[in-house]
Amino acid sequence: xxxxxxxxxxxxxxxxxxxxxxxxxxxxxxxxxxxxxxxxxxxxxxxxxxxxxxxxxxxxxxxxxxxxxxxxxxxxxxxxxxxxxxxxxxxxxxxxxxxxxxxxxxxxxxxxxxxxxxxxxxxxxxxxxxxxxxxxxxxxxxxxxxxxxxxxxxxxxxxxxxxxxxxxxxxxxxxxxxxxxxxxxxxxxxxxxxxxxxxxxxxxxxxxxxxxxxxxxxxxxxxxxxxxxxxxxxxxxx
Numbered sequence: 446x447x448x449x450x451x452x453x454x455x456x457x458x459x460x461x462x463x464x465x466x467x468x469x470x471x472x473x474x475x476x477x478x479x480x481x482x483x484x485x486x487x488x489x490x491x492x493x494x495x496x497x498x499x500x501x502x503x504x505x506x507x508x509x510x511x512x513x514x515x516x517x518x519x520x521x522x523x524x525x526x527x528x529x530x531x532x533x534x535x536x537x538x539x540x541x542x543x544x545x546x547x548x549x550x551x552x553x554x555x556x557x558x559x560x561x562x563x564x565x566x567x568x569x570x571x572x573x574x575x576x577x578x579x580x581x582x583x584x585x586x587x588x589x590x591x592x593x594x595x596x597x598x599x600x601x602x603x604x605x606x607x608x609x610x611x612x613x614x615x616x617x618x619x620x621x622x623x624x625x626x627x628x629x630x631x632x633x634x635x636x637x638x639x640x641x642x643x644x645x646x647x648x649x650x651x652x653x654x655x656x657x658x659x660x661x662x663x664x665x666x667x668x669x670x671x672x673x674x675x676x677x678x679x680x681x682x683x
Contacts, residue, residue, distance in 0.1 A: 486576025
């Protein structure tokens with residue numbers, strides 16, 4: 446069933462319309478785009494990650510932000526992101542990590558809820574116009590590679606001010622975003638094991654879990670690319 450046909454079935458459903466769930470599940474209507482709604486859902490994930498990083502960075506100009514070789518000292522004017530070696534409390538410097546983890550949890554929770562409500566209302570097990578799963582999976586693919594494995598011992602392994610700058614600037618790096626988008630779409634379409642099995646989970650869990658797994662696969666390869674220096678970043682932290 447095409448997204449338009451599914452949308453028609455939704456409009457004819459005798460159940461009370463779950464407006465909030467539909468708005469979240471379709472990413473404010475993006476899922477109703479007739480062709481490739483999943484791809485546009487992934488682009489929503491890329492856009493929200495990018496805009497969130499711009500909010501934290503507060504660049505002096507758009508040109509400075511999009512420059513291929515910017516002077517990051519001029520870009521980062523906000524005291525939340527001081528230069529390496531600055532004497533700032535570690536909890537403040539680790540804020541991007543906690544925000545990223547919190548965002549993943551929130552997206553997952555509201556995704557399962559809204560997808561389940563929307564699927565029940567439409568009478569379709571996994572409606573194509575539900576794209577919150579792509580949004581969440583894309584976030585997972587882009588954020589997970591930047592979170593250090595040794596999170597409980599973060600201060601013993603790196604200069605947090607250096608890491609904070611790297612974390613924020615990575616998410617406005619077009620090479621990183623493009624590769625993360627491509628990898629996620631490849632795994633979301635290819636669906637290697639156990640993605641197809643995860644689709645069989647009940648309700649919203651089945652709708653969301655396969656994209657989570659695709660995001661994890663993409664994150665692993667993106668992390669490998671970072672480790673071997675296959676992506677050029679503004680400062681050297683891996």
